[in-house]
Amino acid sequence: MPSENIEYLTQLLKNNNTDIITRRKHSYIMYQGVESGYIYVLLDGVVKLSNILRDGREFSTVYIVETDFVSLLEGSRNDEMSAVFNVRIESDNAKFYKIRREKFWNLVQDDPRLFKIVDDFYKRRLIHSLDFLQKMTINGKKGAVCTCITSLIDYFGIQKKDGILIDFIVTNDDIAGFCGISTRNSVNRILRDLKNEKVIDIIDNKIMVYDSNYLKDYIR
Template sequence: MAESHDYLVDYLKEKGYPEVRKTRHEYLSYYGLDQSSVCILVSGVVKASVTLREGNEFNIVYIQGPSPVSLLRDEVSCQAKSPFSVRVESSEAVCMMVPRVTFWRYVNEDPKLLTYVKDYYRNSLEDSLHRMRYLTMNGKIGAVGGLLFDLNSRYGVACEDGSMISLDVTNEDIAQFCGISSRNSVNRILRGFREKGVISTQGHDAHIVIHDPKYLERYVMD
């Protein structure tokens, strides 16, 4: 899939689309607002979320470039409502913005791009079902444990005592991913993991360090 990501980015570069740079916590799109372009994330990490009716935010997924941010909605509308808000979580993100109709014309004209889009949808569905299992079937502790294992698998960087999740993941972020209404509940769950020696925090940004990924893996096993 990585090779296909590179093909998409190189294809759009050849078409003359410029790279747009965004800094941490800038938004690429807002949930429910009309969007005229398909956003292709070239590098960096963004977070997709939705705002519920009562005003609470629910996190959906982190997305790491290179990757489309969203290919949802139809192929013929010049504008479509954004299915979620997208905020930059890395220090910087680089993206390309392609008019929607033009993007889908490229896809339908190029067999390799068409195969890429089909694979993107299939992989996105598989990832969504995987996350749904550990976020909804294990209770609060299992949801947090599964999320930490998933984040470590995707964004863990080797360190002296294990691996450190390179993203600045706050307790509020964890609560919003796991559907937990209170950050105090997240605090208690994380404290339990710390007391068992499964995790710790490191640095002034309190990055989460995973010492025992096998312990967390139980929450994502089929």
């Protein structure tokens, strides 16, 4: 979200005396299919959105690492609004604005700029989802892993002398969840191949990328 929109949104929520809550790592603020009467806006921390597939596997869709909505997308069931995603905290702690859904949408109706910010959110999330899913599905398992690592660079990458460090611990299970791969053994094998090809390395449980162009070329 553009910085000017972040400033406008957070100031608007502050002016409306919106509550700020803190949650710890690996706790959830929303569960897929469960009714939620609140809108959450991430202030600080890292959260992951995921869906539970019909076979019970978790399919992760996006990390949110800066101030943004985490819960605008919603489903309707039995005349009640329910969460479309699981929302789990991935950093040690995360802070959120928490505002009642009805109050928030009343603000949207009365504020053209807020309406534009919300509209922009939907467009950004749709474009991201279509692009991410296309890359995940047309390039095989290795292409999916390369896509995931490339997206992790965008989220957490820090340029170092020898390459790009993904400065966040992401487990093989996490990568499998983003790639729709049922077992982490497949992820282990692909990461081992990438290490043998000198594309990446694992340093202190973090991924160091030595050849980001290899990853990008593989998913084109």
